Amino acid sequence: MADTHTDHTSKLKRLNRVEGQVRGISKMIEEGKYCVDILTQIKAAKSALGSIERQILEDHMHGCIKKSFKEKSSKKSEQMIDEVISLVKKMTN
Amino acid sequence: MADTHTDHTSKLKRLNRVEGQVRGISKMIEEGKYCVDILTQIKAAKSALGSIERQILEDHMHGCIKKSFKEKSSKKSEQMIDEVISLVKKMTN
Amino acid sequence: MADTHTDHTSKLKRLNRVEGQVRGISKMIEEGKYCVDILTQIKAAKSALGSIERQILEDHMHGCIKKSFKEKSSKKSEQMIDEVISLVKKMTN
Amino acid sequence: MADTHTDHTSKLKRLNRVEGQVRGISKMIEEGKYCVDILTQIKAAKSALGSIERQILEDHMHGCIKKSFKEKSSKKSEQMIDEVISLVKKMTN
Numbered sequence: 001m002a003d004t005h006t007d008h009t010s011k012l013k014r015l016n017r018v019e020g021q022v023r024g025i026s027k028m029i030e031e032g033k034y035c036v037d038i039l040t041q042i043k044a045a046k047s048a049l050g051s052i053e054r055q056i057l058e059d060h061m062h063g064c065i066k067k068s069f070k071e072k073s074s075k076k077s078e079q080m081i082d083e084v085i086s087l088v089k090k091m092t093n
Numbered sequence: 094m095a096d097t098h099t100d101h102t103s104k105l106k107r108l109n110r111v112e113g114q115v116r117g118i119s120k121m122i123e124e125g126k127y128c129v130d131i132l133t134q135i136k137a138a139k140s141a142l143g144s145i146e147r148q149i150l151e152d153h154m155h156g157c158i159k160k161s162f163k164e165k166s167s168k169k170s171e172q173m174i175d176e177v178i179s180l181v182k183k184m185t186n
Numbered sequence: 187m188a189d190t191h192t193d194h195t196s197k198l199k200r201l202n203r204v205e206g207q208v209r210g211i212s213k214m215i216e217e218g219k220y221c222v223d224i225l226t227q228i229k230a231a232k233s234a235l236g237s238i239e240r241q242i243l244e245d246h247m248h249g250c251i252k253k254s255f256k257e258k259s260s261k262k263s264e265q266m267i268d269e270v271i272s273l274v275k276k277m278t279n
Numbered sequence: 280m281a282d283t284h285t286d287h288t289s290k291l292k293r294l295n296r297v298e299g300q301v302r303g304i305s306k307m308i309e310e311g312k313y314c315v316d317i318l319t320q321i322k323a324a325k326s327a328l329g330s331i332e333r334q335i336l337e338d339h340m341h342g343c344i345k346k347s348f349k350e351k352s353s354k355k356s357e358q359m360i361d362e363v364i365s366l367v368k369k370m371t372n
Contacts, residue, residue: 008122015119019112022142026108029101035153036180042146046139049115053135054275060128061271065251069263077255085247087129089240091278147368154364158344162356170348178340182333185370194308201305205298208328212294215287221339222366228332232325235301239321246314273315 007059014052021045057091060084100152107145114138150184153177193245200238207231243277246270286338293331300324336370339363 022045028038064084071077115138121131157177164170208231214224250270257263301324307317343363350356 011122012119015115015122019115019119022108022112022115026105026112029104029108035149035156038149039146039153039180039184042142042149046142046146049135049139049142050279053132053139054278056128056131056135057278058271058275060132061274062267063128065267069255081248081251085244087132088247088274088278089244091132092240092243092274093236143372147371150371151364151368154367155360158360162348174341174344178337181340181367181371182337185333185336185367186329197308198305201301201308205301205305208294208298208301212291212298215290215294221335221342224335225332225339225366225370228328228335232328232332235321235325235328239318239325242314242317242321246318249314273318277318 011052011055014048018045018048018052021048053091057087060087104145104148107141111138111141111145114141146184150180153180197238197241200234204231204234204238207234239277243273246273290331290334293327297324297327297331300327332370336366339366 021041025038025041025045028041061084064080068077068080071080114134118131118134118138121134154177157173161170161173164173207227211224211227211231214227247270250266254263254266257266300320304317304320304324307320340363343359347356347359350359
C-alpha cells in the first residue's frame with residue numbers, strides 16, 4: 001500500500017516536471033528563442049514522457065503477472081498474460 | 094511577418110494542448126485509472142510533441158537555407174548548411 | 187513441437203528476405219540509384235527487422251511466463267519474471 | 280569524384296557487414312540460441328542500418344543543397360529545397 005503511494009507520488013512529480021517543461025517550450029517560442037535550443041527541450045520532454053511510460057508499463061506487468069499467478073482458472077490466467085504481451089507489442093511498435 | 098505570427102500561434106496552441114494532456118495524465122494516475130488507458134494517453138502526448146518538433150525543424154530548415162542563399166560569403170553559407178545538416182542528423186538519431 | 191518448428195521456419199524466411207533486401211540496397215548504391223529510393227528500401231529493411239524482433243520478444247515472453255508458472259520455487263519464478271520485464275524495458279527504450 | 284567513390288565503398292562495406300549480421304541471426308535461430316542474445320543482435324543490425332541511412336541522407340542533403348545553389352531559376356531551386364525538407368520530415372517521422 002505504502003509502496004504504491006510512494007510510487008504514484010514519484011510519477012506525479014515527474015509528470016509535473018514535464019508539464020513545466022512544455023510550458024517552458026511555449027515561453028521559448030513566444031520569446032523567439034533559437035530553434036535548436038527549442039528542439040533540444042522538446043527532445044528532453046519526449047524522453048521524460050518515455051521514461052514515465054516505461055515505468056508504468058513495468059509496474060503494470062508486475063501487477064498483472066502477479067495477479068495471473070494467483071488466478072485459479074488457468075484460462076483466465078492465460079488471458080491476462082496475453083493481454084500483457086499484446087500491450088508490450090503495441091508499446092514496442 | 095504575418096505568416097510567422099500565425100505559425101507561432103498554431104505551435105503555441107498545440108503546446109497548450111500537450112500541457113493539458115500531461116495534466117490529464119496526472120489526473121488519471123491520481124484517480125487510479127486503468128494503466129493501459131494511461132499509456133495510450135502518454136503515447137498521444139509524445140506523438141503530439143513529435144509533430145511540433147518536426148514542424149519547428151521544417152521551419153528552421155526553410156529559414157536557414159533561405160538565409161544561406163542570400164549569404165554573400167560562400168564559406169559562411171556552407172557553414173549554415175552544415176549546421177542544418179548536423180541538426181537533422183541529431184534529430185534522426 | 188510442430189508449432190515451434192513452423193514458427194522458426196517463418197522467422198528464417200523473413201530474415202532471408204531481409205538479407206535479400208540488404209543485398210538489394212548494396213546493388214542500388216552500386217548502380218547509383220536515386221537516394222530517396224535507397225532510403226525507402228533501408229526503412230523497409232529496418233521495419234522488417236523490427237517486426238521479427240517483436241515476434242521473438244513475444245514468443246520469449248510466452249515461453250518465460252509459462253515456465254515461471256510451472257516453477258515450484260516462487261523465488262526463482264519471480265526472478266524469471268523480473269528478467270522478462272527488464273528485457274521489455276530494454277526493448278522499449 | 281574520388282570522394283564519392285571512397286564514400287560508396289564505405290557504405291557498401293557497412294551494408295555487407297549488415298548482411299553478415301542478418302545471416303548470423305538466422306544461424307542463431309537455427310541453433311536455438313538464447314532469445315535475449317538474438318534480440319541484441321537484431322538491435323545491432325537495425326542500428327547499423329540506421330547509421331547508414333543517416334549517412335545517405337546527409338550526403339543527399341549536401342548534394343541537393345549544393346545543386347540548388349547553382350540553379351539559376353529560383354523556382355526550381357526552391358522546389359529542390361522543398362523536396363529535401365519533405366524527405367527529412369519523412370525520415371524523422
